[in-house]
Amino acid sequence: MFLNTNFPKAKKYWYEGKFRDWSEGGLHPMMHALHYGTCVFEGIRAYSTAKGPVVFRLPEHNDRFLLSAGVAKMKCPYTKDEITGFIKQTVRANELDSCYIRPLLFYSYGNLGLVPKACPVELAIGAWEWGAYLGENAARGVSAYIVPWRRVHHTQFNMSAKLGGVYVQSTIAGLEAREQGFDEAIFLNMEGRVAEGPGQNVFIVKGGTLVTNGRLESALEGITRTSILELGQDLGYKTVVGPITKQDLFGADEAFYCGTAVEVIPIVTVTDGSDPTMPKTLHSIGSGKPGPVALRLIQAFGDAVSGRNPRYEKWLTYVAK
Numbered sequence: 001m002f003l004n005t006n007f008p009k010a011k012k013y014w015y016e017g018k019f020r021d022w023s024e025g026g027l028h029p030m031m032h033a034l035h036y037g038t039c040v041f042e043g044i045r046a047y048s049t050a051k052g053p054v055v056f057r058l059p060e061h062n063d064r065f066l067l068s069a070g071v072a073k074m075k076c077p078y079t080k081d082e083i084t085g086f087i088k089q090t091v092r093a094n095e096l097d098s099c100y101i102r103p104l105l106f107y108s109y110g111n112l113g114l115v116p117k118a119c120p121v122e123l124a125i126g127a128w129e130w131g132a133y134l135g136e137n138a139a140r141g142v143s144a145y146i147v148p149w150r151r152v153h154h155t156q157f158n159m160s161a162k163l164g165g166v167y168v169q170s171t172i173a174g175l176e177a178r179e180q181g182f183d184e185a186i187f188l189n190m191e192g193r194v195a196e197g198p199g200q201n202v203f204i205v206k207g208g209t210l211v212t213n214g215r216l217e218s219a220l221e222g223i224t225r226t227s228i229l230e231l232g233q234d235l236g237y238k239t240v241v242g243p244i245t246k247q248d249l250f251g252a253d254e255a256f257y258c259g260t261a262v263e264v265i266p267i268v269t270v271t272d273g274s275d276p277t278m279p280k281t282l283h284s285i286g287s288g289k290p291g292p293v294a295l296r297l298i299q300a301f302g303d304a305v306s307g308r309n310p311r312y313e314k315w316l317t318y319v320a321k
């Protein structure tokens with residue numbers, strides 16, 4: 001029996017073609033994914049609009065989901081169109097207007113050698129109401145902590161995939177940042193430059209230019225990041241995709257995280273804990289308060305996802321259709 005205390009308004013989850021009550025479990029503890037993180041997942045949001053709930057950039061999320069499956073050498077038993085249908089059904093079955101959606105594809109029960117030769121690939125989809133990822137106060141700006149561990153390098157693994165096992169590094173970095181008293185972590189890459197947050201991309205603003213990094217800096221090229229680049233350009237800002245050094249970050253006029261879960265959240269301080277042999281240093285970003293560019297982008301992003309700006313209707317998939 002599972003309570004949905006931390007999954008508000010979750011009623012049912014989709015599992016291999018059927019809906020189950022949220023409180024129902026029943027997967028075998030010897031399934032492959034539980035032991036080795038051999039699963040791939042997506043994090044997607046649906047938003048309430050005047051014309052009913054919409055999923056934000058669903059085709060792009062599903063493309064990445066199938067890319068991740070390919071990286072994990074999984075034969076996904078479903079097509080992109082089928083997954084799109086199951087996701088919409090899951091939002092409808094939970095009667096949610098806005099929610100977070102989690103599709104998970106995993107090597108299930110079969111064998112426990114590292115090579116999952118007898119494990120079927122199974123799909124589960126959950127949807128629940130998930131508010132502000134970093135808490136309701138995060139809109140006022142968050143404190144970031146540069147953790148001592150460098151992000152898995154893009155030459156070590158395909159970091160464009162969302163593979164469960166790789167997220168162990170993110171989980172531990174997130175725990176470490178909070179244990180040290182900060183809101184969220186930032187990873188440097190092997191080159192010593194900014195990579196990303198545990199589940200977010202990082203942007204800086206300098207002299208009215210928006211800067212974020214990409215795959216070659218060992219960052220996932222997030223869907224929110226791509227949307228913010230487009231929104232920023234449409235608002236008349238210059239945008240640059242390229243490396244961000246620690247000094248660029250500390251000396252920025254503004255910085256923010258972006259991602260599906262976090263949406264757009266200003267970073268107002270960064271504490272450098274990247275070298276465990278040195279004392280930590282605290283850097284206030286710009287005025288130490290959310291800056292005008294971030295605030296404008298938050299507004300523009302909110303308008304886009306809620307269907308209030310027809311220009312970005314192209315990003316919305318109506319759940320009812």
Ligand code: PMP
Binds near residue numbers: 197198201225261
């Ligand atoms: N980086 C990492 C490591 C992530 O897990 C995520 C969340 N998917 C992001 C960046 C942001 O990506 P998106 O905007 O597509 O959610």
